[in-house]
């Protein structure tokens with residue numbers, strides 16, 4: 001643990017700067033269910049054209065079933081996520097490949113705080129800090145795991161693995177289309193948790209209970225976002241933008257139906273409440289806090305949790321001001337802890353290689369064997385670990401053997417006889433059941449189920 005705490009401290013001053021700005025994002029949810037943009041093909045580069053939702057009557061999602069624009073459907077062919085899948089998708093006409101729907105790679109649909117989907121070969125690993133695996137992994141669970149350990153970045157891979165770090169080297173780990181990070185989180189099948197050799201990386205400030213923001217614009221999320229906020233939460237965020245005459249707040253998501261839970265915006269100097277929202281009084285218009293210092297307050301009682309909120313803020317400067325309209329990074333990177341942002345360009349190569357050696361075995365293949373074990377067993381930061389290595393290995397072998405047997409039984413008893421993908425699963429069932437859980441084809445069992453739950457019995461699924 002010590003070497004990692006030290007490493008974390010060493011890099012605490014390093015700032016992650018994304019290459020892309022989210023100022024034009026069209027999504028604030030992790031899975032793009034709020035996407036209402038106009039991309040009408042599965043990819044901007046050589047994608048398939050989407051079918052019109054008013055012409056997909058043989059499928060579960062069409063304008064006949066949702067005639068009033070529910071879930072964003074309408075007489076158009078834009079990518080949507082009407083069924084709580086992990087990303088926007090659309091029906092496509094590609095019967096030759098047996099595909100009838102496909103995920104869309106929508107570059108403009110990435111929630112602020114999601115830094116993107118990256119390659120992770122494990123050599124060197126993309127994020128080199130602590131890690132855990134969990135068959136109940138969600139985005140929030142991984143983020144809070146990393147946040148508790150004071151990391152700035154949290155990455156999810158293959159649906160169940162969580163990696164922490166403070167730095168991401170773009171030159172070593174190229175960015176991938178969002179669709180390659182579309183494996184479901186094992187703990188929440190509506191959230192995307194990376195992919196096979198692909199890691200989706202989040203800023204650990206997403207979903208934190210409180211924080212201090214100083215950049216001219218940004219996005220704040222309710223505690224535990226994108227999971228539901230917990231009971232008994234009391235959180236404060238400060239937004240202080242020097243030189244601003246006003247700060248505008250715009251709630252892009254507000255799902256706080258309980259009248260006993262509330263969100264308040266306060267003048268940071270006088271502590272006067274400027275606006276108060278709850279289930280009975282949701283936000284309508286933009287809120288204008290006419291000072292350079294605002295406080296956002298959130299309270300939840302002991303019952304009736306919900307998804308929470310996403311609120312975008314933008315500081316205004318009086319005539320001649322430089323904030324307004326200026327392209328700004330929405331990541332709240334100018335945190336008070338960051339003393340010298342400009343002196344840390346993206347040249348942290350030495351640091352990366354330096355850390356990669358004392359890192360855990362981050363290779364996905366190795367992680368496979370601890371999938372059903374408790375998270376702490378991955379945390380192999382034991383001093384003099386060589387002493388324990390043999391014992392640990394022995395334990396893992398025993399666990400693996402037992403679980404392999406159990407899983408074998410489970411996989412047999414789970415009745416998905418028509419949904420198997422013989423090419424990928426057939427021989428692996430006998431040789432290594434772990435691969436079954438790991439393979440994308442297995443994960444699409446869930447998807448097949450999701451998309452077919454309204455009576456669409458076609459087993460054809462494409463990626």
Ligand SMILES: *[C@@H]1O[C@H](CO)[C@@H](O)[C@H](O)[C@H]1NC(C)=O
Nearest residue numbers: 038039040041048049050077
């Ligand atoms: C997609 O939209 C663009 C612009 O609205 C249009 O030119 C194009 O024909 C559309 N493509 C399909 C496949 O509908």
Ligand SMILES: *[C@@H]1O[C@H](CO)[C@@H](O)[C@H](O)[C@H]1NC(C)=O
Nearest residue numbers: 052053054055074075076077
């Ligand atoms: C679906 O909507 C498009 C665009 O409004 C329209 O051109 C098309 O004729 C509609 N199709 C049907 C079957 O109504």
Ligand SMILES: *[C@@H]1O[C@H](CO)[C@@H](O)[C@H](O)[C@H]1NC(C)=O
Nearest residue numbers: 209210211212238335336337
């Ligand atoms: C925000 O600032 C306050 C006052 O300076 C400090 O007490 C608090 O710990 C800070 N919070 C975070 C999350 O940095």
Ligand SMILES: *[C@@H]1O[C@H](CO)[C@@H](O)[C@H](O)[C@H]1NC(C)=O
Nearest residue numbers: 245246248286288289290316
């Ligand atoms: C917010 O208040 C400031 C100061 O009163 C004013 O200049 C600005 O126009 C207001 N903005 C909006 C959108 O109401």
Ligand SMILES: *[C@@H]1O[C@H](CO)[C@@H](O)[C@H](O)[C@H]1NC(C)=O
Nearest residue numbers: 123124353354355356357358
């Ligand atoms: C890790 O350390 C070993 C031996 O100290 C060295 O040979 C290897 O190149 C190092 N790997 C990395 C990625 O730094």
Ligand SMILES: [Ca+2]
Nearest residue numbers: 258301303304
């Ligand atoms: Ca409540």
